[in-house]
Amino acid sequence: MNLDLTWRLLKGGGRKGLLGTWLTLGAVAVSMALLLFAVAANYAFEARADRSAWRNPVATTGVQEKGVQEKGVQEKGKAVAIEASRHDFVRDKDITVVDLGALGAEAPAPPPGLARFPAPGEVWLSPALKELAEQLPADQLAARFPGTKGVLGEEALLYPGELIAVVGRKPDAPELTAQRSDDWIIAKPPVKVASLAGEPTEDAEAYQVLALIAGVLMIVPLLVFGGAAARLTVARRDQRLATLRLVGATPGQVVGMTVAEAMIVALAGAVTGTLAYALAAPLLAGIQIGGGPWFVSDLWPSPLVLGGLLVAVPLLVGLSAVVGLRRVVVSPLGVAKRETPPAMRFVRVVVLLAVLAAVPLLSRGNAVGPIAVVIGLAFLCVNLVGPWVVGIIGRVTARRANRPARLLAGRRLVDDPRSAWRTVSGVAMTGFVAGFLCLLSPGVFNSTGVTGQLQIAVPADQTAAVAEQARTRLKEAGITATVKPVKKVVAVALGTSADAATVDRARTALAGLVPGHTPTTDADDEHFGVQILADVRAGTVVVLSVSFLVAIASAGITAASSILDRRQTYGLLRLAGTPLEVLDKARRAETLIPLTVMGGGAILVGAFCAAPFMIGAVNSTGVITLLLCVGLGFAGVIGAGALSRPLLNSVTADPAPRPD
Secondary structure, eight states, X not given: OHHHHHXXXXXXXXXXXXXXXXXXXXXXXXXXXXXXXXXXXXXXXXXXHHHHGGGSOOBHHHHHHHTOOOTTOSSTTOOOEXXXXXXXXXXXXXXXXXXXXXXXXXXXXXXXXXSSOXXXXXEEEOHHHHHHHHHSOGGGTGGGSOSEEEEOOXXXXXXXXXXXXXXXXXXXXXXXXXXXXXXXXXXXXXXXXXXXXXXXXXXXXXXXXXXXXHHHHHHHHHHHHHHHHTTTTHHHHHHHHHXXXXXXXXXXXXXXXXXXXXXXXXXXXXXXXXXXXXXXXXXXXXXXXTTBOXXXXXXXXXXXXXHHHHXXXXXXXXXXXXXXXXXXXXXXXXXXXXXXXXXXXXXXXXXXXXXXXXXXXXXXXXXXXXXXXHHHHHHHHHHHHHHHXXXXXXXHHHHTOOSHHHHHHHHHHHHOHHHHHHHHHHHHHHHHHHHHHHTTOXXXXXXXXXXXXXXXXXXXXXXXXXXXXXXXXXXXXXXXXXXXXXXXXXXXXXXXXXXXXXXXXXXXXXXXXXXTOOOBOHHHHTHHHHHHHHHHXXXXXXXXXXXXXXXXXXXXXXXXXXXXXXXXXXXXXXXXXXXXXXXXXXXXXXXXXXXXXXXXXXXXXXXXXXXXXXXSSOXXXXXXXXXXXXXXXXXXXXXXXXXXXXXXXXXXTSOSOOOO
């Protein structure tokens, strides 16, 4: 019976009631879509780490110590292959080159993406590298990889378009026996392995840590927004439920109808958000982090996690809807009379201060989990303190008001600080994110390298011989260059006017000159540093974009919902002769005043949480990012309020009191 009555009340709420339902559904849909993205980002980095693990094999001794029977191990602890890797470059793009050699008569299990273990002289190229080798002249790229060529499958790639080559070698080939330098350009020296089932690299683990922190920065505001979605049009629902209590409905029936109504709408919103995310996933896969874009399959969590979110989101909304019903259940007459609720307690501020005090203590260790938890708790505490501060702001505003609009705004903030906080909470949360990231934003990387110059790391006792061989190779290739041995490096000066094609021809001519060593430019040496900075900037943009979507959606939806909640109050004020312009000014003031205070406070809290992890001084990039966030935040809230003005005109067009 409760479900039937709930459905009837949901359908029979009239045009304005249905608008409130659609607002709630839209809020949940936005939350679900962005929540899926935040969760999937962590799974995406994990998928990349799993696919690249074979490039970071565990040495044979490691297997013996652990006593692990790995897949593909012919005999426990017995080396079956040698693997080494390095980085090459073409057109300033990174190429990962993996050299493999089988040690036994029987070929071991191949790496992922290969149909078989590569035989000596056999080369497997990624689809993108194969295509590029066919496009460029052979003396610029293809000649570096002579031999029978195969194509790697997606299982071997970090991302679509990755440039990677797997080269089969004899186990005694110089590429697998020569000592390699400890230059960071060389990914891994030759390692004897019992299996190609390796473990995630340090880089992959670092990206997973950053993804976890970014996930917290995105997920917590989404959870807050999703919970707030259940409280949209709360005044209208409280009035309706209070009326049902007064005519005889039991507390259990009231709670049941509330949960049923909220969860029906939330489930529809969650399904809608999932469909919207499915449509957006191919576009999101184009975000380049870690060197390239994503496979669309990486951006989907497992079916178990997806099903859990489809259940958890409606449950969260249902639980949030029940919170606050105590007034309705215990004192329905007070709700019907529109009594001002009691003020909130200072203990909310104490909780926030306690969490902030723990931030510097936890930052001394390397435990990422506790740090992420504290950041999440700081987020939630800002949301907890928000309504309390809004109530204080309302009292101060009402006391110092010298105009009707300010007085109305102050009284409204005092009367319902939670509703006023919901309107600005999204932007305040974005302020927290901006304050956190502004201190950690990397500056612009300025290259100091010399253009048109290659260098090759060489053993100290071989520099003269290698320099002479380099001159011969370059002359045979028709390349004019100055070759000089300098300590443990052979420098090849091509001239500042050398174009990219000439540089790549020189790379190809010098390939294999020193086994396991790659001719690189200064830009190549800086490639990964530049990439990391670009990835941090891209991650900052993604996190802030999600935060702004939440903030703008929250401001727009809650502004419209607030008008629907107070349409009878607006009607009575219009009957009393209050100009519409005064009502609109009061509505803007009750948004912008707490936004200024809480937005600034949230920025300071975010900066405080980031300060222990800050390296160096604040750079201009971080300051500009912060200023843009502040400007966009205010513009978004003002724009959302302007878009809801037609609704205010609509609800006050017929100011006669309505029976609901």
